[in-house]
Amino acid sequence: MIEYLLSPFHYDLMLKAMFVSAMIGGVCACLSCFVTLKGWSLMGDALSHAVVPGVSLAYMLGLPFALGAFVSGILAALCMGFIKSRTRIREDAVIGIVFTTFFAAGVLMISLYPSNIKLNTIVFGNILGIAAGDIWQMLIISSVTMLVVALKWRDLLLHSFDPNQARAIGLNVGVLHVTLLTLLAATAVAALQAVGACLVVAMLVTPGATAYLLTDRFGRMMIIAMVMGVLTSLIGAYVSFFVNASTGGCIVVLQTAVFLTALMLAPKHGVIASWLKGRASVTALMTGVPGEPVPSGAVMR
Amino acid sequence: MTRIFEPFQYGFMIEALLVAALIGAVCAVLSCYLVLEGWSLMGDAISHAVLPGIVLAYIVGAPLALGAFLSGLVCAGSTGWIKTHSRVKEDTVMGIVFTGLFALGLVMFSRVQTDVHLNHILFGSLLGIERSDMIQATVTASIALCVMLALRKDLLLYCFDQNHAKVVGMNTTFLHYLLLSVLSATIVAALQAVGIILTVAMLITPGCIAYLISDRFDRMLLIAVISAVFSALVGTYVSYFLDGATGSCIVLTQALLFVLAMVLAPKHGLLAARRIARASPVTVDLP
Amino acid sequence: MDHIAQGIDLVVQDVTVAYNNGHVALHDASFSLNPGTICALVGVNGSGKSTLFKAIMGFVRPVRGTVRIAGDPVKAAHKKNWVAYVPQSEDVDWSFPVSVWDVVLMGRYGYMNFLRIPGAQDKRLAMESLERVKMTEFKDRQIGELSGGQKKRVFLARALAQQGRIILLDEPFTGVDFKTEGAIIALLRELRDDGHIILVSTHNLGTVPEFCDQVVMINRTVLAFGPTETTFTEENLALAFGGALRHLRLDHTDVPGAERNELVVLTDDEGALVVGAGGRLERRKARNDDQKAGSEP
């Protein structure tokens, strides 16, 4: 039995997959805290789809995959910023327009110049097929991201919470904005190979939202999110070995399950806790503890 | 010269053009409401969330479209419920729910051996569409279009001022779920015919183009439909010559129209804004 | 029909509202209003004014208590188009692609057929309502292209077109200048004289004694309810607002006829309430004098 449970650890491939997932899960979870607070949840989705034309162009020109992806992601983010500031269209619609356009351009390029990039790899990821070079790339991206966040999290937090205040105390809001976008794009690119474009958004949203339900402190929120990101990724990758199913899928299903549990059971902001609290205060009122009701027409003295 | 008309010699091209135009029209009508209601990415969410329904329907042998439709409704419904019962913002909830469902679909999909191609669902191609799918898509799209046009004023009031809608005795819950059901049904029909990218884009861009150009809802509907049909026709036509992905060509045509509208729109365009800025000091004729 | 409508009253009894997050925003609120009255709803921020409105409009279901309109539950009252409502400006998407005319016609939706095609009657009433708020010339403007006061008047016209018997206005005086305020008040008075019940939530304490017959003071429950003269007193205000009011007690007053040289100024955030000696409400007098002076030449 034990032997059976330990069997995934005998495969290099699995060890590698678990390591990569945990790393990506941790970094994404760290950024997800800012993403949820800033209301950028769909930015992850958008950026991870918008990288496709960059990827195909990079392949055509023989450049590194990550470079093309990154440039095209940033370009998409800039387009969004421009359209949003110049028109009266809401942010969500702007995001939608830009990323579908980029994605369509990418798909068109792939259909016109068939190369050895598989759209499937971009959309669904392939963690078991990751090459050593890719792992190094991810390691570098992750370390840089973590370093920047570790040094600058207070500024980034203030920027997410209240950009005007950040500007007022003399922070360079533009730089912070671009920094956050860059980190997001870089992480999305790194995560892309592991879990694919559609599921990157989950890793960039779910841990942060779960932690947000569990605590009111940012520091704690970050820790909870990262612990959750790392653990769910490890366990998800491990489980996927046994159920023989898509690794990214398993990780994200697990994350969603944790979110739903937190949604119901969270001590203060959970559905059940709120319900109990409402019932308790209504019963307290009925038995007449705080505030005496006044008969209509009377004046309370 | 003959080369220009070449595509029209093929029956399948004509059919593809018609289906693309019809689906484009329905999506355009829907997109106007989605843009105004702030639900632009609901289309994205639902079109991903249909996956587990499709796989489940395949396993139990039910019609795939039915599974997809129900699964889309689950996505929309649970997004609404979680939003009202927690402090998490709507877009975040949407992201969590649809990726969760999509991941579930992926896991289930990798467990069953099907002859349904995931690629076929996600990147469906207009030119390779099967007869039965095409009929299904046409029927669904026509019904959806009729419902939307018949109830357009109620839905407009619902998007504009829900409270007033309730106060004059409208059933807003019904309208809410009606809009979501029509959306899900349209997405299911569109996915089979044109694929996921085009579906998502068609549910956002035409509405935005129209919103940039007009300040009246009826005109907005008209502009959205025209731009969608136009880009469907042009995109399909161009893709024939380019020999590239049809859906992508349509999306890119739409994007081009959007850019044109953004620059040239009479009142809200970039050029108009510049003209107004230059003609300052502004004189406004308010009493 | 109309004489039946005249008899519509509003009874709020023991209403307790809890939101999904478990917060009880309002408890055991009771009061009742008879036709032909303007009633002010005052209280600090977060005291539950909007929540009370939501309960009357049926948007939140009370966990306890009932709201009855002419003896009917709110749902039934909505079907009869009895309740009209003027939203808070912040709640409206002003870039929405509808014109003034469209908005006023929306007031008639409850009377129209399935396809909401306006009939001659609907158009006539909408037109009359626009005339009544003096907005006819702006009929084809997009709603965002109006000034704050004009926006308010459009939604008032919608309520008129709806022919509601109970009109709820959530903070109608924010961002409205003195003149428009006067016009809105005059209109509300006319409506009262037609037998409408008008419930106004406001932070503008100074105008309350000027045009409201009755006052409901709330802070998570109804603290006091009754005619303005007896209820809208310094003590009750202090009770409802606690320390939230700016309270200036001046030793000298120029108000003629004040018996003692003492004047109390109570202000929330907008119009100040001036209380002379013996609890006399001064601002109303001042405004009436103004208007007389204005209409003389």
Ligand SMILES: Nc1ncnc2c1ncn2[C@@H]1O[C@H](COP(=O)(O)OP(=O)(O)OP(=O)(O)O)[C@@H](O)[C@H]1O
């Ligand atoms: N949708 C909601 N969910 C949870 N709590 C709410 C909701 N709406 C209001 N509340 C809470 O209920 C209380 C009463 O709010 P309400 O909007 O009725 O206040 P108000 O008297 O209208 O205040 P204001 O003068 O600021 O308009 C507040 O404490 C508020 O936080």
Ligand SMILES: [Mg+2]
């Ligand atoms: Mg309020």
